[in-house]
């Protein structure tokens with residue numbers, strides 16, 4: 001199995017993504033989870049990380065929670081409580097956090113782990129890229145040692161937080177700029193594909209029908225989320241952004257990929273946070289990312305359902 005670090009801001013789709021990862025031991029070995037500011041404040045994303053591990057039961061044994069950056073590198077913090085609820089995990093009856101967070105900082109954990117397993121570790125960030133950028137700046141020697149970064153964020157087309165910017169990119173565009181300039185092999189799973197992976201009533205019912213605590217929690221979280229997406233985006237359910245990034249690490253062939261140069265706009269203005277994707281190669285620059293441009297959504301959801309279905 002691929003050794004991975006899950007870095008994110010749970011956040012309800014982050015939580016579903018981490019359950020997919022923890023339910024996939026034949027494909028992924030979760031070395032630890034690291035938390036970052038984002039959908040809600042850092043203390044809440046950290047608590048939610050512990051709750052998510054508790055939902056995974058024994059599958060999360062030995063998986064530590066490492067607390068990361070509480071704000072972006074430069075811009076003021078942005079949250080998304082309107083999408084994820086004030087707590088970040090809007091469901092009743094969730095378990096208490098499985099464990100206290102570890103003493104080590106998330107950035108130190110990432111650096112130490114990558115150095116200990118050169119060439120092996122894949123990072124799966126599903127939030128703002130602050131922790132990953134800090135690790136690359138504090139320890140530039142790790143850049144050639146990271147196997148791959150599979151990031152949910154950005155978009156080849158429109159944004160969701162502004163017309164130009166996707167939330168994770170906008171929530172720390174300077175960090176995204178560092179990561180896209182790092183030379184680390186990078187896959188970008190952006191809105192252009194994740195908005196096609198929608199959990200509507202049938203999928204929510206299938207999760208509930210698993211008859212498990214994890215399935216019931218996913219169903220309840222995605223019910224809240226579906227209402228938000230109906231109102232805000234006119235979709236029949238919530239977009240499974242972060243789970244699609246985990247699925248991309250498990251089975252890259254579930255998506256179509258195109259190598260291209262991607263730059264992140266950091267200048268304040270209409271386009272701040274935009275991932276500028278050179279789909280046609282008009283800049284002549286060398287590609288720095290594999291960008292997802294298509295998704296086999298039905299197969300993706302089958303994988304999600306099967307893997308979450310293994311959890312208690």
Ligand code: BDR
Pocket residue numbers: 011012013014039080083126127152160166167168241242
């Ligand atoms: C991303 O923003 C967050 O609200 C979600 O968790 C996801 O990571 C989608 O734009």
Ligand code: CA
Pocket residue numbers: 008009010011013014038039126127242
């Ligand atoms: Ca997220």
